[in-house]
Amino acid sequence: MTELTLCIESQELKSRLRAAALLMQATVHELPLSELITKRSLPAHWVLVDHGLEELGGLIERFKAMGRKPECHIIRFIDKPWQEYVYHDIPIFASIVRPPNPLAAVHVLERLIKTKPLQFGKKKLAVDSDGPYAPEFVRSKPMQRAVAQLQVLKQLPVDTVLIGQTGAGKDTAARWLHAQSGVKGEFIHVNCAALPEQLFEAELFGVMAGAFTGAQKDRPGKLELANEGTLYLDEMDSLPLSCQAKLLNALQYRGATRLGGNSFYQSTFRVIASTKASLPELVKQQKFREDLHFRLSVSQVQIPSLAERLEDILPLYRHFLSEVAFQFRLDVPAISTEELDELLSKPWPGNVRELHACAQRHVIGLGTPCDNAETTSSLGLKQRLLSFEKAVLTQALHAHNGCAKSASESLGVPLHSMYYRMKRFELLEKVGNSLENITTQI
Numbered sequence: 527m528t529e530l531t532l533c534i535e536s537q538e539l540k541s542r543l544r545a546a547a548l549l550m551q552a553t554v555h556e557l558p559l560s561e562l563i564t565k566r567s568l569p570a571h572w573v574l575v576d577h578g579l580e581e582l583g584g585l586i587e588r589f590k591a592m593g594r595k596p597e598c599h600i601i602r603f604i605d606k607p608w609q610e611y612v613y614h615d616i617p618i619f620a621s622i623v624r625p626p627n628p629l630a631a632v633h634v635l636e637r638l639i640k641t642k643p644l645q646f647g648k649k650k651l652a653v654d655s656d657g658p659y660a661p662e663f664v665r666s667k668p669m670q671r672a673v674a675q676l677q678v679l680k681q682l683p684v685d686t687v688l689i690g691q692t693g694a695g696k697d698t699a700a701r702w703l704h705a706q707s708g709v710k711g712e713f714i715h716v717n718c719a720a721l722p723e724q725l726f727e728a729e730l731f732g733v734m735a736g737a738f739t740g741a742q743k744d745r746p747g748k749l750e751l752a753n754e755g756t757l758y759l760d761e762m763d764s765l766p767l768s769c770q771a772k773l774l775n776a777l778q779y780r781g782a783t784r785l786g787g788n789s790f791y792q793s794t795f796r797v798i799a800s801t802k803a804s805l806p807e808l809v810k811q812q813k814f815r816e817d818l819h820f821r822l823s824v825s826q827v828q829i830p831s832l833a834e835r836l837e838d839i840l841p842l843y844r845h846f847l848s849e850v851a852f853q854f855r856l857d858v859p860a861i862s863t864e865e866l867d868e869l870l871s872k873p874w875p876g877n878v879r880e881l882h883a884c885a886q887r888h889v890i891g892l893g894t895p896c897d898n899a900e901t902t903s904s905l906g907l908k909q910r911l912l913s914f915e916k917a918v919l920t921q922a923l924h925a926h927n928g929c930a931k932s933a934s935e936s937l938g939v940p941l942h943s944m945y946y947r948m949k950r951f952e953l954l955e956k957v958g959n960s961l962e963n964i965t966t967q968i
């Protein structure tokens with residue numbers, strides 16, 4: 527049975543957590559923080575606190591002095607996401623935003639408690655990682671400028687153009703704006719570069735049954751689907767001129783007529799467009815309509831390239847390492863000084879996307895930032911498959927607390943074959959079990 531000790535000051539939060547514990551059928555103890563700090567032995571289970579870090583200082587010191595993995599795990603409730611992100615050296619298991627009701631509390635607590643065997647003693651502690659613009663990742667001036675603009679624009683649903691290199695985070699920014707603006711409707715993504723010219727009208731404006739051969743049913747267009755939401759026109763700079771004229775009309779009147787239809791429908795949506803190239807430059811080259819450029823560019827945000835965000839590279843990289851390690855149930859690798867230098871000196875033409883891929887390779891053992899990507903990608907198919915196999919096995923073993931039998935069943939491989947593979951990849955030690963331990967668990 528799960529045991530929770532509540533060291534909670536806020537009465538409101540306390541009653542929510544009591545109700546959550548009831549729903550989870552967990553046993554609850556209550557204790558003021560001062561008593562917890564001076565208690566002879568710490569409770570060997572989950573301790574829920576809502577204090578500031580300063581107030582928690584005594585408890586943290588006590589954990590540190592113990593010099594070993596404590597049996598007691600602290601979950602700290604905070605007011606705002608990103609108040610703290612990752613704790614590398616203090617033994618707080620997780621910081622989570624105060625759940626708004628008991629059901630939400632059950633949800634987060636159960637999730638945390640389930641991940642305990644995996645996260646315990648590891649550095650992946652972030653739970654409330656619901657935003658790409660945590661102060662942690664926005665230390666560079668150009669990114670601070672971009673985020674300040676996005677913060678304003680999330681409250682003003684004006685049409686917006688996001689300008690930036692490939693992989694810099696335009697899509698991320700568009701989705702963030704949509705999520706933060708609190709609109710009722712959906713986020714509808716249209717990749718202008720992948721949309722054949724002949725299908726443009728059908729896709730954007732919709733189709734009535736019988737409009738052309740094969741149109742058996744009425745189909746709404748993206749404009750209709752985006753009603754009360756966001757229409758994200760990705761790679762807007764790739765849209766052919768003929769389509770630009772049709773789009774301009776639809777944006778001007780915020781509506782269209784389905785192909786084969788007679789009636790004009792209206793739709794209320796915000797347009798966010800992304801472009802790699804400068805629209806005024808394309809206008810000069812007569813590749814982009816000036817009127818459409820003016821129509822869209824009510825506001826513009828330049829998303830900086832990673833090379834302009836040197837201060838953000840390390841926090842982002844660390845975050846990706848933790849995220850990927852968590853995903854594959856692998857250890858978070860340490861970063862050497864050479865690797866740090868390399869991370870800061872690479873040109874990163876693929877921007878954040880490339881950084882993420884680099885962290886993936888690092889975690890699954892396919893290369894460090896010091897290896898150049900060509901060397902890594904020139905690894906043979908066999909070697910890459912072996913690496914993937916190792917990651918899958920490790921993940922299954924962690925998910926089953928090191929029990930080879932359960933892991934082999936979940937993967938659908940015979941037990942003897944599981945052992946063979948575990949030995950081959952030296953996983954017996956990695957999951958913290960000797961062969962004998964694992965055998966006795968069978």
Ligand SMILES: Nc1ncnc2c1ncn2[C@@H]1O[C@H](COP(=O)(O)OP(=O)(O)OP(=O)(O)O)[C@@H](O)[C@H]1O
Nearest residue numbers: 658659691692693694695696697698699878879882
């Ligand atoms: N600030 C950020 N924090 C965390 N991850 C990010 C951030 N910005 C971008 N990413 C990640 O980088 C990758 C590329 O980002 P995204 O798709 O937003 O770029 P893009 O500019 O739209 O790229 P493209 O022009 O190629 O479509 C994604 O995996 C995204 O999750």
